[in-house]
Amino acid sequence: MTRYVVLDTETTGISPERDRIVWVAVAILEHRTVTERWSTFLDPGPNSRVRVAGIDLAGQPTFADVALQLTDMLHGGVLVAHNAPPRSHNGHPANASRARSHVWISCHSCPPLPG
Numbered sequence: 001m002t003r004y005v006v007l008d009t010e011t012t013g014i015s016p017e018r019d020r021i022v023w024v025a026v027a028i029l030e031h032r033t034v035t036e037r038w039s040t041f042l043d044p045g046p047n048s049r050v051r052v053a054g055i056d057l058a059g060q061p062t063f064a065d066v067a068l069q070l071t072d073m074l075h076g077g078v079l080v081a082h083n084a085p086p087r088s089h090n091g092h093p094a095n096a097s098r099a100r101s102h103v104w105i106s107c108h109s110c111p112p113l114p115g
Contacts, residue, residue, distance in 0.1 A: 004029040005077035020044035
């Protein structure tokens with residue numbers, strides 16, 4: 001049985017130095033059925049005050065707060081992602097957030113994307 005992990009993120013922009021992830025969502029599919037769903041807003045930090053759908057993101061979890069949970073969800077699945085960088089592409093807020101949190105998110109079943 002193939003386990004698919006569908007990942008989506010929203011960021012404040014595309015600059016890894018300046019922009020941050022503000023929302024992450026995961027859906028896990030097994031046997032063509034969604035078996036688990038998870039999403040959270042993320043606090044982009046004090047230098048990036050953001051409101052999404054009227055919600056102030058100050059006080060939401062940080063990327064570092066959810067990185068290990070996200071890693072656990074990705075483990076053992078085939079990653080299906082929108083707005084995700086190739087493994088070799090460091091110029092993306094997702095990779096910058098991972099680096100700032102000092103957490104390595106590994107996806108061994110993820111082929112490199114053209115880019």
